[in-house]
Amino acid sequence: VTEEPSEPAPPRRAPFAPIPAWAGPTTRLVHGARRPDWNAGALVPPIYQTSTFRYPAEFSESAARGGPYLYSRIDNPTVEIPTERLRQLEGAESARLFASGMGAITATVLSVVGSGDEVVTVGALYGGTTDLLADLARFGVRTRGVSSDDPTPPSELLAPATRLVLLESPSNPLMRVHDIAAWGDAADRAGAVLVVDNTFATPINQNPLALGADLVVHSATKYLGGHSDLLAGAVAGPERLVRRIDPKHALGAPLDPFAAFLLDRSLKTLALRVARQNESGRRVADALAAHPAVARVHYPGRAGPRDEAIAARQMRGRGGMVGLSLAGGAPAVDRFLRALSLVQVASSLGGVESLASVPAVTSHRNDPPAKRHALGIDDGFVRLSLGIEDPEDLVRDLTAALDAAGPASPAAPL
Numbered sequence: 001v002t003e004e005p006s007e008p009a010p011p012r013r014a015p016f017a018p019i020p021a022w023a024g025p026t027t028r029l030v031h032g033a034r035r036p037d038w039n040a041g042a043l044v045p046p047i048y049q050t051s052t053f054r055y056p057a058e059f060s061e062s063a064a065r066g067g068p069y070l071y072s073r074i075d076n077p078t079v080e081i082p083t084e085r086l087r088q089l090e091g092a093e094s095a096r097l098f099a100s101g102m103g104a105i106t107a108t109v110l111s112v113v114g115s116g117d118e119v120v121t122v123g124a125l126y127g128g129t130t131d132l133l134a135d136l137a138r139f140g141v142r143t144r145g146v147s148s149d150d151p152t153p154p155s156e157l158l159a160p161a162t163r164l165v166l167l168e169s170p171s172n173p174l175m176r177v178h179d180i181a182a183w184g185d186a187a188d189r190a191g192a193v194l195v196v197d198n199t200f201a202t203p204i205n206q207n208p209l210a211l212g213a214d215l216v217v218h219s220a221t222k223y224l225g226g227h228s229d230l231l232a233g234a235v236a237g238p239e240r241l242v243r244r245i246d247p248k249h250a251l252g253a254p255l256d257p258f259a260a261f262l263l264d265r266s267l268k269t270l271a272l273r274v275a276r277q278n279e280s281g282r283r284v285a286d287a288l289a290a291h292p293a294v295a296r297v298h299y300p301g302r303a304g305p306r307d308e309a310i311a312a313r314q315m316r317g318r319g320g321m322v323g324l325s326l327a328g329g330a331p332a333v334d335r336f337l338r339a340l341s342l343v344q345v346a347s348s349l350g351g352v353e354s355l356a357s358v359p360a361v362t363s364h365r366n367d368p369p370a371k372r373h374a375l376g377i378d379d380g381f382v383r384l385s386l387g388i389e390d391p392e393d394l395v396r397d398l399t400a401a402l403d404a405a406g407p408a409s410p411a412a413p414l
């Protein structure tokens with residue numbers, strides 16, 4: 001009897017090549033997720049655009065766990081690469097990527113809370129997150145909001161039923177900063193989980209896990225993707241918590257291999273982009289504050305001495321998001337947006353092009369006006385996401401649009 005030559009076992013997934021402990025964040029972004037796979041010598045790994053993988057017949061699914069790839073909802077080599085880059089960047093034990101930021105946030109929240117639990121939110125949140133929490137009331141999950149200005153120490157604001165504390169820092173769209181260390185400590189004592197949405201800061205400017213958060217989430221659609229051409233979400237933290245959020249179990253919303261390829265390409269330049277955006281943020285915030293058409297500037301640390309102290313403590317850079325309230329209200333907003341020539345009017349943020357958006361008609365459109373006003377989002381509010389253009393060009397474009405919007409030109413056509 002001649003024996004059939006048995007097919008060689010498929011290579012088990014290769015570990016990532018070690019990178020020296022002294023490598024800095026930018027070096028890690030470039031070299032931190034290298035694998036020894038030969039892949040025809042390609043410097044850039046290919047896109048494994050496949051839903052499934054071949055494996056020897058004798059491997060049952062359970063026997064193969066941790067071995068060959070099986071199915072792209074569970075695992076895909078292209079998706080693993082930006083996952084590893086982000087894991088290192090957030091200083092996490094484990095990370096997972098999702099099809100969108102809301103996919104990551106929904107899976108994270110559902111992995112923590114159950115019927116009878118309370119969620120505490122700190123300050124304003126992205127409208128989609130607020131909507132999700134409101135919807136969870138149907139399943140017996142209650143949400144209680146705490147104001148960014150509440151002087152009570154966080155440890156006195158949590159109740160026995162509090163399972164989850166959720167905050168953004170800086171927050172969308174008011175750029176308020178929240179004390180991650182204090183909230184992390186309070187959550188620990190109360191047996192709750194602190195989840196920080198780090199979308200606006202990015203891991204270049206702030207690492208919530210190092211400050212005391214249990215989990216960090218991102219809309220990777222924003223700065224991590226960086227070019228307004230993909231949707232993605234991420235969560236990172238200790239394996240014991242991240243395991244429960246795995247996209248293969250919760251919601252089935254893993255990242256697609258092609259989006260993962262784009263995300264990985266973008267992550268390599270994240271530190272450079274954010275450095276420029278930090279610089280533009282600072283310069284634009286100063287220029288806006290000096291303009292008579294602007295009633296208020298919203299920028300991390302500017303809301304008062306408490307915000308400034310927290311920002312100085314927990315952020316390495318303040319980011320490229322700036323809010324402004326135009327003294328002339330909604331009519332001035334129309335004139336301002338029409339007069340912009342470089343800055344594009346669009347929702348979303350974090351890309352290379354500067355964008356202006358109006359939260360009242362985008363992220364917070366589902367909030368009734370009274371609630372929006374109570375949050376501090378008045379009718380003259382415009383949110384800017386600064387891109388990587390020359391900072392002086394942004395200042396020039398925005399200043400010219402403010403000149404057109406300001407009280408000095410009330411007769412400008414609407």
Ligand SMILES: Cc1ncc(COP(=O)(O)O)c(C=O)c1O
Pocket residue numbers: 100101102103126128168172197199200218219220221222231232233348
């Ligand atoms: C702070 C923040 N978190 C989460 C999200 C949701 O992310 P995605 O749009 O990728 O689902 C957004 C989107 O705008 C956001 O601004």
